[in-house]
Amino acid sequence: MKKSVFYILFSILCLNAYSQTVITGKVTLQQGELLPGANVYLQGTYDGTSSNENGQFILKTKKTGPFDLHVEFMGYEPFSQKIELKGDTIRLNIQLKEAFNQLNAVTITAGTFEASDKKQAVTITPLDMVTTAGARGDVFGALQSLPGTTTNGESGRLFVKGGDSEESQTYIDGSLVYVPYNSSAPNQSTRGRFNPFMFKGTIFSTGGYSAEYGQALSSVLLLNTNDMPAEDQLDLSFLSIGVEAAGTKLWKDGAVTGSLTYSNLAPYMNLTTQNYHWIHAPESATGALSLRQKTGKTGMFKFYSSFNKNTFTINQENLEPGESSFDYKLANDNYFMNASWNGHLSEKWAMNSAASFTNNKDDIRYDQTTVGKKIVGAHVKNVFNYLFTEKFSLKFGGELFTKTFSQNVTMPAEIHDNSFTNHIIAGFTEAQLYASSKFVTRIGARAEYSDYLKNFKLSPRLSTAYKITDKSQFSLAYGWFYQNPIDDYLLYTNHLNPECADHYTFSYQSSIDNRTLRIELYYKDYKDLVKTNGDDFYLPTSYSNHGSGYAKGLDLFWRDNKTIKNGDYWISYSYLDTKRDYQNFPNEAVPTFASKHNLSVVYKHWFSGLRSLASVNFKYSSPRVYNDPNSQVFNGERMLPYRTLDLSWSFLYRKNIIIYGAVTNLPGFKNEFGRRYATSTDAGGNYPSVAIEPSSNRFYVLACFITLTRKGDANQLDKIE
Amino acid sequence: MKKIILSIAVVLVSLVSMAQKPEFLQTMSETLSLFSTCKNVADYQALGNKFQMIANVEKSEWLPLYYHAYCYILMSFMEPTDATKKDSYLDIAEKSIVKLIELAPNESEVYALQSFYYVGRLVVDPMERGQKFSALSGQAVGKSLALDPANPRAKMIKLQGDIGAAPYMGLDPKSFCPQAKELLASWDNFKPKSALYPSWGKEQVEGIVKGCQ
Numbered sequence: 001m002k003k004s005v006f007y008i009l010f011s012i013l014c015l016n017a018y019s020q021t022v023i024t025g026k027v028t029l030q031q032g033e034l035l036p037g038a039n040v041y042l043q044g045t046y047d048g049t050s051s052n053e054n055g056q057f058i059l060k061t062k063k064t065g066p067f068d069l070h071v072e073f074m075g076y077e078p079f080s081q082k083i084e085l086k087g088d089t090i091r092l093n094i095q096l097k098e099a100f101n102q103l104n105a106v107t108i109t110a111g112t113f114e115a116s117d118k119k120q121a122v123t124i125t126p127l128d129m130v131t132t133a134g135a136r137g138d139v140f141g142a143l144q145s146l147p148g149t150t151t152n153g154e155s156g157r158l159f160v161k162g163g164d165s166e167e168s169q170t171y172i173d174g175s176l177v178y179v180p181y182n183s184s185a186p187n188q189s190t191r192g193r194f195n196p197f198m199f200k201g202t203i204f205s206t207g208g209y210s211a212e213y214g215q216a217l218s219s220v221l222l223l224n225t226n227d228m229p230a231e232d233q234l235d236l237s238f239l240s241i242g243v244e245a246a247g248t249k250l251w252k253d254g255a256v257t258g259s260l261t262y263s264n265l266a267p268y269m270n271l272t273t274q275n276y277h278w279i280h281a282p283e284s285a286t287g288a289l290s291l292r293q294k295t296g297k298t299g300m301f302k303f304y305s306s307f308n309k310n311t312f313t314i315n316q317e318n319l320e321p322g323e324s325s326f327d328y329k330l331a332n333d334n335y336f337m338n339a340s341w342n343g344h345l346s347e348k349w350a351m352n353s354a355a356s357f358t359n360n361k362d363d364i365r366y367d368q369t370t371v372g373k374k375i376v377g378a379h380v381k382n383v384f385n386y387l388f389t390e391k392f393s394l395k396f397g398g399e400l401f402t403k404t405f406s407q408n409v410t411m412p413a414e415i416h417d418n419s420f421t422n423h424i425i426a427g428f429t430e431a432q433l434y435a436s437s438k439f440v441t442r443i444g445a446r447a448e449y450s451d452y453l454k455n456f457k458l459s460p461r462l463s464t465a466y467k468i469t470d471k472s473q474f475s476l477a478y479g480w481f482y483q484n485p486i487d488d489y490l491l492y493t494n495h496l497n498p499e500c501a502d503h504y505t506f507s508y509q510s511s512i513d514n515r516t517l518r519i520e521l522y523y524k525d526y527k528d529l530v531k532t533n534g535d536d537f538y539l540p541t542s543y544s545n546h547g548s549g550y551a552k553g554l555d556l557f558w559r560d561n562k563t564i565k566n567g568d569y570w571i572s573y574s575y576l577d578t579k580r581d582y583q584n585f586p587n588e589a590v591p592t593f594a595s596k597h598n599l600s601v602v603y604k605h606w607f608s609g610l611r612s613l614a615s616v617n618f619k620y621s622s623p624r625v626y627n628d629p630n631s632q633v634f635n636g637e638r639m640l641p642y643r644t645l646d647l648s649w650s651f652l653y654r655k656n657i658i659i660y661g662a663v664t665n666l667p668g669f670k671n672e673f674g675r676r677y678a679t680s681t682d683a684g685g686n687y688p689s690v691a692i693e694p695s696s697n698r699f700y701v702l703a704c705f706i707t708l709t710r711k712g713d714a715n716q717l718d719k720i721e
Numbered sequence: 722m723k724k725i726i727l728s729i730a731v732v733l734v735s736l737v738s739m740a741q742k743p744e745f746l747q748t749m750s751e752t753l754s755l756f757s758t759c760k761n762v763a764d765y766q767a768l769g770n771k772f773q774m775i776a777n778v779e780k781s782e783w784l785p786l787y788y789h790a791y792c793y794i795l796m797s798f799m800e801p802t803d804a805t806k807k808d809s810y811l812d813i814a815e816k817s818i819v820k821l822i823e824l825a826p827n828e829s830e831v832y833a834l835q836s837f838y839y840v841g842r843l844v845v846d847p848m849e850r851g852q853k854f855s856a857l858s859g860q861a862v863g864k865s866l867a868l869d870p871a872n873p874r875a876k877m878i879k880l881q882g883d884i885g886a887a888p889y890m891g892l893d894p895k896s897f898c899p900q901a902k903e904l905l906a907s908w909d910n911f912k913p914k915s916a917l918y919p920s921w922g923k924e925q926v927e928g929i930v931k932g933c934q
Contacts, residue, residue: 037763039770041777046748048774050767072773074813127849230856514804568848606848611889655890 019087134646147555156189162551162578163218174354208477211444299343549580626674829869
């Protein structure tokens with residue numbers, strides 16, 4: 001017995017010592033290309049090698065018996081084969097299959113501009129939002145340098161692909177912002193309520209968007225707020241038009257930021273020439289609080305709440321014959337709250353919950369008239385995402401919108417006191433399927449019921465993308481989009497249906513080495529637009545869904561941050577052909593907000609010697625139309641083309657101090673946005689009128705941003721995560 | 722008899738498991754000696770593969786993972802232009818760093834490497850990523866130095882970061898020369914805990930000091 005044990009042990013040792021197995025072969029890819037650098041090894045041992053530049057490998061081992069041979073290379077599915085090591089030579093030719101990875105796979109780009117630092121070859125980044133000249137530090141302003149948008153200087157809101165500004169919706173962390181813009185005087189440009197520094201990423205979809213989003217005929221803007229701040233800090237901002245202080249305090253897995261902002265344009269307006277007479281220059285105060293808390297391994301809870309008060313009084317010329325000018329006074333109170341949680345419930349389940357609440361009050365007084373407007377809105381939403389496999393996922397969820405709009409108009413002779421409440425309940429589902437890393441399809445549907453209109457709508461959505469080469473792809477999107485008529489109509493009637501637009505979008509995108517080209521063709525078919533028949537506005541019978549229209553166009557985008565060292569430029573051009581018959585139009589006509597040709601050229605340069613980032617933005621929009629009641633032709637007049645050349649300069653004075661200066665319309669191009677007409681004729685039978693001009697021909701901003709931290713070396717650009 | 726077989730078996734098993742350690746030590750030191758032969762991305766990849774293999778076997782050891790991540794970070798620095806490739810190397814390094822932090826949460830070297838990794842992310846696109854990753858890199862260096870205030874690699878990374886940022890901040894890069902010289906002079910005073918522990922970084926400091934003259 002002893003002998004036999006000894007013998008067995010001895011023979012094992014001998015085998016170990018003397019037999020050597022050689023495994024040799026080559027590693028190739030599916031297309032037969034040789035793969036150097038692949039890791040070839042016996043599992044559970046130190047015996048391994050890498051394939052050489054010809055894809056060949058030689059692995060020598062003294063081990064015997066059954067083993068698993070593994071071959072691995074990043075981006076490819078690992079290969080494994082059982083082999084028996086017996087001291088001979090084993091020849092193996094191994095082919096690796098490309099692993100499916102959503103990060104490298106094709107993405108749907110039709111109609112979508114995404115801004116984040118996560119991806120290479122993004123079309124626009126968060127930094128752009130704050131450093132692009134002409135953006136005026138406004139999210140919406142920055143988006144107006146992208147194709148598909150038309151700048152309307154008398155509005156400042158987003159007008160997308162032949163759509164009215166009411167057709168765009170804004171979401172923060174998944175929930176709706178009912179009132180994304182500040183209140184402004186008639187025919188004066190407004191800006192967004194939110195500081196672009198708040199956001200780490202932006203998705204701007206100009207058509208064909210996911211079934212998750214409804215109640216928007218033209219576009220959705222999805223803003224995602226920053227995650228955890230890096231450290232405790234105090235930010236102080238001094239601008240020529242106001243001041244802001246923001247403090248951030250961190251704790252384990254959580255943080256709170258509080259900020260106070262005050263702005264007053266009076267000192268600035270007294271120094272510069274204004275086209276209007278302001279009795280009380282715009283003055284506003286905002287307090288905001290935001291909370292961040294990580295929950296578990298993947299979860300993140302975010303809360304944001306703000307209160308804003310804004311007032312101004314502007315003197316307006318009274319065009320009615322024989323009347324004198326009057327003061328237009330506005331006071332706005334806006335409370336906004338937004339909360340969200342998102343994270344993984346398990347490896348396959350992800351959930352995103354969001355809620356928002358808005359209470360917005362406008363109090364307007366002019367010429368013996370007072371108008372009180374109030375919007376109280378809430379939105380709750382829950383979305384689940386289930387990942388069946390890496391290639392197939394299903395998203396579904398539901399949401400509830402409620403909104404009460406009330407308006408009181410008191411004039412010397414009449415009083416109109418109206419309000420309505422609407423609830424919309426909606427459910428949506430969407431499947432995303434990758435046939436391969438080259439081809440993806442997203443198919444979904446959305447069902448919506450509006451209780452005020454007693455109307456149910458089902459909207460299908462379909463989009464797909466195909467990668468032609470490594471660097472270029474096609475994408476298509478199609479869908480039906482519904483949106484309830486604007487509040488001003490719903491105040492007087494609920495005998496209306498939602499308006500409708502069908503979108504067809506085709507896009508081509510190519511990104512090579514930090515140069516991106518995008519070409520997009522689209523067609524939008526508008527149906528059931530609301531028309532008014534000229535009867536009194538308060539009669540429900542004045543409104544019908546008999547309107548219609550179309551918009552078609554071509555968008556071009558070229559961005560290059562490669563060719564010029566330290567330089568970066570992009571060119572956007574949009575061609576738009578649109579007509580519609582809606583509102584008070586007597587026939588199909590080009591709407592006032594549309595320009596046929598829109599061009600925006602942005603150039604940025606980093607001067608390292610000067611520690612400065614400079615940006616120039618030139619914009620041109622071909623003349624828009626407007627209506628002259630003295631003329632027989634509806635919308636037959638043409639405005640001046642819109643031109644502006646904007647400059648901005650950011651200078652890093654110290655590690656934690658940025659000095660910023662900007663001027664819009666440096667050359668002082670004359671811009672006019674049509675004319676405003678009186679409602680009654682003068683003695684000669686004509687409607688008197690006055691040109692609508694921008695508030696001033698040029699606008700200057702000077703600012704200083706200071707960040708105080710314990711270490712003292714952060715600056716406010718840190719906020720752009 | 723059975724007892725004898727059993728005891729032999731026990732002895733054998735314990736011999737084998739003890740043998741693991743010398744084999745690990747030997748394989749590691751052999752593999753580490755290959756660093757001096759690496760000249761290009763492919764060489765570092767082959768070396769990284771070896772460390773990966775060792776890490777697969779030695780699931781409780783952090784050093785193989787450390788060097789695996791280190792190789793891939795170096796690869797991203799060596800890749801001349803392709804930003805997507807640089808990021809894909811760093812994606813791999815990132816996975817190992819996440820595991821490293823779980824395995825050795827109190828090891829100063831781990832955070833020094835994490836900081837180095839953030840520098841790798843930063844240099845892919847300094848304009849867009851500079852602020853974010855310089856902050857993250859700074860935080861990681863802070864952690865590393867809190868665990869071991871003498872860690873020369875952490876000091877070196879911090880120094881490089883300060884010098885890199887100097888022109889943007891209106892400082893003279895040469896103002897860091899005394900610090901660099903001091904670090905170089907004291908470099909050899911730092912004794913790694915074992916022969917397998919990280920010891921790289923002196924050359925980089927020598928490079929900085931050379932630039933001062």
